[in-house]
Amino acid sequence: MIMKVRGVPEELQILRALNNRKSFTHQEKTKYLNAEKGYDGECKFDEWLAPLLNGKIVLNDLLLDYNHTIFQIDSLLLTSEKIILFEVKNSEGDYYVEGDGWYSLKGKEINNPLHQLHRNTVLLRGLLRKIGFKIPIDPRLIFMNPEFQLYQTPLDPPIIFPSQLNRFKAEMKKERSYVNDHMTKIAKHLLKLHLDKNPNTRLPQYNYDELRKGVSCKSCNAMYERFSKSFFLCSSCGVQEEYEPAISRSVYDYELLFPDKKITMNTMHDWCGQVVSKKTIQKYLTKEYHLVSSGRSSYYIKS
Ligand SMILES: [Zn+2]
Structure with missing residues (x-):
């Protein structure tokens, strides 16, 4: 067992x-x-x-x-x-x-x-x-x-x-x-x-600005460069993928790498390499996340 x-x-x-x-x-x-x-x-x-x-x-x-x-x-x-x-x-x-x-x-x-x-x-x-x-x-x-x-x-x-x-x-x-x-x-x-996090883990140093932005191909890991009618198209291997699982992977990476930062529509648009429109990002976030409004800024949390 x-x-x-x-x-x-x-x-x-x-x-x-x-x-x-x-x-x-x-x-x-x-x-x-x-x-x-x-x-x-x-x-x-x-x-x-x-x-x-x-x-x-x-x-x-x-x-x-x-x-x-x-x-x-x-x-x-x-x-x-x-x-x-x-x-x-x-x-x-x-x-x-x-x-x-x-x-x-x-x-x-x-x-x-x-x-x-x-x-x-x-x-x-x-x-x-x-x-x-x-x-x-x-x-x-x-x-x-x-x-x-x-x-x-x-x-x-x-x-x-x-x-x-x-x-x-x-x-x-x-x-x-x-x-x-x-x-x-x-x-x-x-x-x-059992502990969830090992405080002794030593990871490479990184910051947001130096990281490559984009949504990676599910098959070959290259960043998607084209998006058309709800699908990402990979120029390297020819795969096409619906936007939801692809954006979900990218947002998950962001949460993993920056657990203390807030998920906002603008940040995710930038993080996903601006290959898709803000409207598509918003559609994804609205479906999978819960919008929290605080003053002039609003952000998303897992629903
Ligand atoms: Zn590919």
């Missing part, structure tokens, strides 16, 4: 919106591509895990706080015997282990993911104890990408390599589990403690 489904993380949504509207530095681009890749790995993991959920509860993408330390868990699988804490990786390429460090074949040290797994396990155990639950935690670092290879791995670490995915799955299928009160209580409690 899935009690918390995985959505596109807000950080990735923001990076996607920015990628289309801002020239990223090399570092920002890398951060964005890593976020896409990580999310892709997590989705593959969800598919892999799907046949194993009988009698178990899964909570995806949890953000928790234990004694003012915020930690994020890719996936928690609650069984009647234990909690399996999954740290999901989608890395590819060749790496080796030397002492406590992980290195690429070129010798560049990368963050040792076992440290993160250990840290998350300690924090989760502390949190569970604090809220009055005692249950064994089985931490697992799982690599989803078949192009990943780690050399000189110490024996018996909690790692599941791509070549072991099938065997691990078969073993898990054999373990019997049934949903009981205890695990349901734990899951509900953790869900209540």
Whole structure:
């Protein structure tokens, strides 16, 4: 049973919106591509895990706080015997282990993911104890990408390599589990403690003026340049799209990037690149939003 489904993380949504509207530095681009890749790995993991959920509860993408330390868990699988804490990786390429460090074949040290797994396990155990639950935690670092290879791995670490995915799955299928009160209580409690926003997220700097304005094509992401009879037409790929979902995407990006700013007809007309008339913008906003008049200015809020 899935009690918390995985959505596109807000950080990735923001990076996607920015990628289309801002020239990223090399570092920002890398951060964005890593976020896409990580999310892709997590989705593959969800598919892999799907046949194993009988009698178990899964909570995806949890953000928790234990004694003012915020930690994020890719996936928690609650069984009647234990909690399996999954740290999901989608890395590819060749790496080796030397002492406590992980290195690429070129010798560049990368963050040792076992440290993160250990840290998350300690924090989760502390949190569970604090809220009055005692249950064994089985931490697992799982690599989803078949192009990943780690050399000189110490024996018996909690790692599941791509070549072991099938065997691990078969073993898990054999373990019997049934949903009981205890695990349901734990899951509900953790869900209540889940935080929506991670204050430690570091995003690229941006301001309204520097961002590219427009409505992006649903198919190729280029900005639409033509609009005719309620349809946007993409000059790059030839797709045509009705104005409502297209403008909705653009307004959503604005709300995501500027959560403190007000939605007004003029701002949205500018944000959408002035490809459509103010009348069309107004038609969209009137349908989907609620108009608030305050003195000489008026703005829209979600209805
Ligand atoms: Zn296109």
